[in-house]
Amino acid sequence: MCGIVAYIGKKQAYPIILKGLKRLEYRGYDSAGIALLNNNKVNIYKKQGKVSNLEEYANTLDTSGNIGIGHTRWATHGLPNDINSHPHFSNDGKLALIHNGIIENYDVLKKELINRGYKFVSETDTEVLVHLIDDILKNERISLAEAVRLALNEVTGAYAIVVLSQDNPDQLVAARKSSPLVVGIGSDNEFFLASDATPIVEYTKQVVYLNDEEIAVVDINEGLKIVHLSNQEKTPYIQELELHLEALEKGGFEHFMLKEIYEQPRSIHDCFRGRLNAEEGWVALGGIKDYEQKLINANRIIMVACGTSWHACQVGEYLIEDLARINVEVEYASEFRYRNPIINENDVVIAVSQSGETADTLAALELAKHKGATILGICNVVGSSISRITDAGSYTHAGPEIGVASTKAFTAQVTILTLMALKLAHKKGTISESRFHTILSDLEAIPDKVKKILESDDKIKEIAEVYKDSQNALYLGRGSSFPVALEGALKLKEISYIHAEGYPAAEMKHGPIALIDEEMPVFVIATKGNSYEKVVSNIQEVKARKGKIIAIVTEGDVQVKELADHVIEIPDTDENLVPLLATVPLQLISYHIAVMRDCNVDQPRNLAKSVTVE
Numbered sequence: 001m002c003g004i005v006a007y008i009g010k011k012q013a014y015p016i017i018l019k020g021l022k023r024l025e026y027r028g029y030d031s032a033g034i035a036l037l038n039n040n041k042v043n044i045y046k047k048q049g050k051v052s053n054l055e056e057y058a059n060t061l062d063t064s065g066n067i068g069i070g071h072t073r074w075a076t077h078g079l080p081n082d083i084n085s086h087p088h089f090s091n092d093g094k095l096a097l098i099h100n101g102i103i104e105n106y107d108v109l110k111k112e113l114i115n116r117g118y119k120f121v122s123e124t125d126t127e128v129l130v131h132l133i134d135d136i137l138k139n140e141r142i143s144l145a146e147a148v149r150l151a152l153n154e155v156t157g158a159y160a161i162v163v164l165s166q167d168n169p170d171q172l173v174a175a176r177k178s179s180p181l182v183v184g185i186g187s188d189n190e191f192f193l194a195s196d197a198t199p200i201v202e203y204t205k206q207v208v209y210l211n212d213e214e215i216a217v218v219d220i221n222e223g224l225k226i227v228h229l230s231n232q233e234k235t236p237y238i239q240e241l242e243l244h245l246e247a248l249e250k251g252g253f254e255h256f257m258l259k260e261i262y263e264q265p266r267s268i269h270d271c272f273r274g275r276l277n278a279e280e281g282w283v284a285l286g287g288i289k290d291y292e293q294k295l296i297n298a299n300r301i302i303m304v305a306c307g308t309s310w311h312a313c314q315v316g317e318y319l320i321e322d323l324a325r326i327n328v329e330v331e332y333a334s335e336f337r338y339r340n341p342i343i344n345e346n347d348v349v350i351a352v353s354q355s356g357e358t359a360d361t362l363a364a365l366e367l368a369k370h371k372g373a374t375i376l377g378i379c380n381v382v383g384s385s386i387s388r389i390t391d392a393g394s395y396t397h398a399g400p401e402i403g404v405a406s407t408k409a410f411t412a413q414v415t416i417l418t419l420m421a422l423k424l425a426h427k428k429g430t431i432s433e434s435r436f437h438t439i440l441s442d443l444e445a446i447p448d449k450v451k452k453i454l455e456s457d458d459k460i461k462e463i464a465e466v467y468k469d470s471q472n473a474l475y476l477g478r479g480s481s482f483p484v485a486l487e488g489a490l491k492l493k494e495i496s497y498i499h500a501e502g503y504p505a506a507e508m509k510h511g512p513i514a515l516i517d518e519e520m521p522v523f524v525i526a527t528k529g530n531s532y533e534k535v536v537s538n539i540q541e542v543k544a545r546k547g548k549i550i551a552i553v554t555e556g557d558v559q560v561k562e563l564a565d566h567v568i569e570i571p572d573t574d575e576n577l578v579p580l581l582a583t584v585p586l587q588l589i590s591y592h593i594a595v596m597r598d599c600n601v602d603q604p605r606n607l608a609k610s611v612t613v614e
């Protein structure tokens with residue numbers, strides 16, 4: 001949550017920072033602000049709302065300067081207004097600071113600073129940081145970096161910060177703890193700082209991912225220096241970015257979400273490329289190779305995640321238990337860490353996260369590590385915090401996901417979990433050779449089958465038109481289609497603001513059936529397989545109460561077609577792979593309904609892509 005970006009070098013900082021903020025806007029869009037150092041003066045520009053509001057305002061003003069910091073906010077403490085927007089500044093206006101995270105002891109620090117005469121103008125937790133650094137600088141004859149270090153030693157909580165100072169016109173000081181921060185190294189002692197690499201990639205591919213409790217000083221004359229909070233100097237580890245600029249553009253699509261839905265044949269293929277070969281009959285996940293036996297012998301595999309990633313874990317649970325016969329538990333990361341869970345050395349905890357930065361998931365992993373479990377990660381963002389604290393893991397290779405509603409990340413996560421289930425089952429001997437080969441071949445065919453589903457988009461749009469004004473919706477599925485129902489409901493509610501719930505189809509009669517009337521659309525995953533007949537009975541129950549059925553069925557289905565108000569056909573595949581296909585029409589339905597309701601599809605209200613607060 002919150003995006004930060006900064007520049008120091010010979011170019012004009014404002015256009016670089018503004019463009020960077022647009023790239024980072026998916027992290028929060030309650031307000032945006034920039035501070036620029038020009039003619040020995042710190043100028044601050046802040047506006048409530050989107051980066052475009054800030055742009056409209058700042059474009060009428062002088063925005064010169066070669067050093068600056070920018071922020072796009074997802075509000076935690078204080079309303080989303082101009083005053084609470086970052087950057088925050090010292091009482092004499094000489095220091096400006098941007099922050100992503102939460103300062104947990106801000107209240108105590110604020111009281112102390114007020115007693116020492118500091119005036120607070122905002123309701124944010126962040127403002128204490130700038131006054132604290134200012135206070136230290138005023139009382140001790142030390143450098144800005146040292147003042148930042150001493151201040152951060154007094155702080156508890158999470159932060160990625162960048163500080164700009166009128167008295168230090170050649171440098172920026174940045175630091176991180178539990179919130180991400182990347183340093184981009186340009187030519188000629190030019191530096192970029194950002195929450196992720198997207199604002200940096202068009203200027204340089206050389207980056208350093210800061211580690212927790214590290215402070216980076218970027219100086220036009222002296223280059224990059226990193227020190228730990230303990231004052232120990234660190235050697236920067238420079239990495240080459242693999243990100244490509246085109247991946248960050250809409251590429252002709254109206255929204256990132258639609259682009260990302262349409263990318264799925266490619267992203268699923270990229271996810272299993274080099275990891276499976278149906279003809280030769282093998283599957284391999286290089287990243288976790290050394291942990292295969294540990295997984296097979298595990299007392300339990302515990303998966304921790306949030307939101308859509310949690311739904312992917314639910315699918316993974318069905319797959320791993322069914323194919324590899326290993327006990328799996330799926331936990332909401334936020335609940336797991338607060339209920340004193342029983343974990344021991346024989347447990348393997350797997351965190352699943354698109355961003356690799358979700359605060360609850362990170363904290364759950366840290367707890368598991370502390371209790372001696374092996375910790376693995378499945379992440380999309382390369383170099384993310386989860387990928388760096390885990391013992392091992394696999395990247396999903398879905399490419400940048402910009403739309404706040406997760407789509408291609410989900411199918412990539414399910415693909416990895418399918419590969420994992422197959423690998424473990426094969427190695428453990430719990431799957432027959434013929435079944436193993438069938439699923440491998442079916443998995444290889446998934447990208448083409450997703451392409452085929454995308455060809456039904458016009459028909460799906462027509463269905464969306466019928467239900468776009470609904471107040472509520474139900475989603476039903478059984479087995480591994482139950483998490484698909486949950487995911488379908490989450491997609492609809494988060495981007496169209498229609499209340500939607502997902503249920504195991506059989507649970508409907510234990511309560512939710514009371515909601516059904518002629519106004520209620522009920523989306524049912526009714527593909528062929530073990531529970532088909534049971535799902536047909538559930539559809540009958542909905543029809544008997546005049547509910548409207550929109551069914552996802554296997555190509556060639558006859559029985560459900562006769563009952564349903566609308567059917568969307570998906571190609572036949574192994575029952576374990578149905579989630580990879582059935583999810584796609586539900587993503588499209590939600591997308592079209594949201595567009596028809598004039599909702600901001602890529603940046604739904606109150607949400608942020610990367611939830612770095614607990």
Ligand code: M6R
Nearest residue numbers: 307308309353354355358405406
């Ligand atoms: O980056 P993560 O996968 O850890 O994010 C988890 C959730 O915040 C995320 O899936 C969220 O639920 C999305 N808005 C769903 O579309």
